[in-house]
Amino acid sequence: MSKLNLAISIRQKLTAAFVIVSLLIALVALSAIKKQFETIERAALLEAEHLATSVANTGMDDVLNKPKFLQDYINGMHNLYKRDIGIVDIHKRGVADADVKEVNQIFQHDPDNEVGKTIIDGKVRTFVELNALHAEGAKQIVVALRKDQSKLESPIVGAVILEYTQIYDELLDAAKAGLYFVIVTGIALVLFSTIFGTQVARRITRRLRELERMVSIIAAGNYSTRVPVQAADEIGSLGNAVNKMAEALALSHARQSEHAHELEQSNALLKQEVHEHQISAEKNETLAYYDSLTSLPNRILFGKLLDHSLVNARRYDKEIALFFIDLDRFKYINDTLGHEAGDELLQEIGTRIKSCLRESDAVARFGGDEFVVLVSELDEIGRLDVVARKILGAIGKSFMLVGHEFRVTASIGIATFPAAGQDAQSLLKNADIAMYQAKKEGKNNFILFSEALNTNSLQQLALESSLRHALERGEFELHYQAKVDSRSDSVTGMEALLRWNHPDLGMVAPMQFIPLAEETGLIVEIGKWVLRTACMQNVVWQTMGIPALTMAVNLSARQFSDAALLEDITSILEQTGMEPALLELEITESMLMQNIEKAIQVLTALKNKNIRLAIDDFGTGYSSLSTLKRFPLNTIKIDRSFIQDIPNNMGDKTLTKAIIAMGRSLNLTVIAEGVETKEQADFLAEHACDELQGYYFSIPVPADKFTALLQTRAMPELARAREEISLR
C-alpha cells in the first residue's frame, strides 16, 4: 500500500467514524425530542382528561340546572388556573363556558362533531378547535357527563369540553428550552469531536507516515537509522519494535557481510579452480585431439572428422578422398640434422600442406613424417591429381634448416570413397598401400589406390612379416663379388652382397627386400649383421693365408643416417679383429647429396677410423667436382648404367672417360661396376679405370666358392664365371 493511500484511508476511516457517530447522536436526539413531544402531549392530554373528569365528577348533573354556579366555577377555573372549560348539554348547547358568548350557543367548534359523538358513546375525544386566538387551533378534550358519574351505564346528560393548549404550550416551552440546550451542546460536541478526531487522525497518520519513511530507509539497507519514539502508545511501541528490528537487521547484515565476504573469497577460489580446470580440460582436449608439434589434428580427431565426412558422403551420395603423405628419407634428415631440425621441418611441411587445401579439407599428422589429408568436397576425380601435385610441389620447395638449404620429397597414396573403401579403416589402409607403392615407384610422386595394388601390398605385407624373422632364423647369407685390377686381372678385393634364402620363396633378390628393410627400419640390424659377417669372413680368409683384400660393404641411407653408425662399426671392427683399412663402405652418391655437410661430417669420422670410403652409383647424383672434393673419399664407383652400353654408346663412353679423369685428378681409385664384356673391360682398362667389377669376372658367389676362387687365384675361376655369364 502506498504512503498516500495509507494516510487517506486511515483519516477517511476516522472521519467517517466521527460522522457516523455524530449522525447517530443526532438521530437519537431527534427521536428523544420526538418522544418528549409525544410525552408532553400525552401528559397535557392526561392532565386535561383528569381535570375534565374531575369537573364531571363534581356533581355536574346537579349543577346543570344551576348555570350561574357552573359559570362561576368555570370562571374561577379560568381565573385561578388559566383553564378554559366549557359545559354543554346533550344538545351541545353551552351551559357554561369560559367564553360567555358560547353559553346557550350550540357548540360548533368541533370539526368532526367530536362533542356530539362523545355525548352519544361516552368516549373521551380530542379535537383541535379552530380558534381565532390560536393560529394552529386550540387543543380540546371532551369527556361525557353522566347523570351518575360513578356508573358507566348512567345516562349521558352532557359533556365537559376542556382546552389544554395552555398547559401543552407551557410544557412544550419548558421542553424546548431544554432541547435547545441539548441541540446546541450536541452540535458543539460534534464539531469539537470532529475537529479533535481529525487532528488525532492527522497526527496518527503523520506518525505512521514517518514510521513508514523510516522503515523504507531501513529496508533500503540503512540499518543504523532509528525511528524517533514520540509517545508511549501503540505507534510508539511499533517504533520501538521497528528499532529493535533494525538493530537485529544490522547485526544480521554484519554477519551476512562477513559471510558474504567469506563466500566471495571461496567463490573467487572456486572460480580460479574452475578456470584452472577449464584450462587443463582445454589442454587435455588439445593433447587428446591435436598434434603437439604441428598443432594439426591428430589421428583421433582425424578419425572423427573422417567418420563425419563418410556419413555425409553416404547421405548425399558424394565422393571423398584420403591422401596419405609420407616424407621420403625424413629419418635421414632427422638423424643427420638432429631432432630439432626434423621438428622444424615437420612443422613447415604441415603449414605447406595446409596452404594447398580448401577450407573444407582437413589435414592431420599421424605421427613421425606421416600426414593425412581429407578432401571432403570432391567435385571431380581429376582434382585429385591437381591437389596431389600441389602438395608435392609445396613440399618439394627448398627449406632452410640449421643455416642450410634442403629439399625433401614426399610420396602420396590416395584412396577415394566409395571406390577404395566403405569405411575409415579401409580407406586409411588403402591410402597407405598406395603411398607405399608410390615410394616403391621412385618416391616424390602419388598413386591412386586400385585393387591390384592391394594384392601386391598383401604380398608385401607377407614379405615384411617374414623379413622380420629372417635374421633370427638365419635366413640371410652373404655372397661376394670380386673386384679386379684392370691391368693385372688380379683380385684386389670383394663386395659383400646380401642374399635372403627364404624357406618358401627361395632366394629373394635384394632389390625386392632391401627397400622393404629400409622402409621398416630393419635394415639397421640387418646392415650390422652384414658388416659383422663380412668382417669375420675377411679375417677368416686372412687367417687362411689369403693376402689381405679390401672388403666392400653397402650402406643404406638409414644406416648412413643412423647416429650409432660409427659406434657400431668400431665395435664390429674390434669384435672381429678386422683391419679398418681393409673395410670399404659404399655409399650412394644420392645419399651423400641429401645433406652434404652432414655427409662430410660422418665420412670424416669414418675416415678418421681409417676406414675406406667409396661413392657408389657415381654419375647418377649430379655431384659437382667441387662438392666431390669436399668428401674424404678413397674410391668412386662408376654406375652400371654408364657401362652397360659401352662401347656402342658414345655419350656413355665420353662420360665414363670424364668420370675416370675426374677421379684420377682427385687421387681417387676409380672402379667400374657392371662390367659384363671384354670390350667394356678393355675400354675401361684403356682409359685407366683402376678396378673392374662385374659378371665378366665373377658373379657374386657364396663364401666357400669365393674362398676357392681366392685360394687358387686362378683365372680359370674367373673364366668359369665368364663362361657362366656368356651362358646366360
Ligand SMILES: Nc1nc2c(ncn2[C@@H]2O[C@H](COP(=O)(O)O[C@H]3[C@@H](O)[C@H](n4cnc5c(=O)[nH]c(N)nc54)O[C@@H]3COP(=O)(O)O)[C@@H](O)[C@H]2O)c(=O)[nH]1
Ligand atoms: N645396403 C645394402 N645394399 C645391398 C646389400 N647387398 C646388396 N645390396 C644392394 O642391392 C642392390 C642389388 O644388389 P644385387 O642384386 O646383389 O646386385 C649386385 C650385383 O649382383 C650386381 N652386379 C654386379 N655385376 C653386375 C653385372 O655385370 N651386371 C649386372 N646386371 N649386375 C651386376 O650389381 C649389384 C651391386 O651393385 P653395387 O652395390 O652398386 O655395386 C644393389 O644396389 C646393392 O647395392 C647390402 O648388404 N646392403
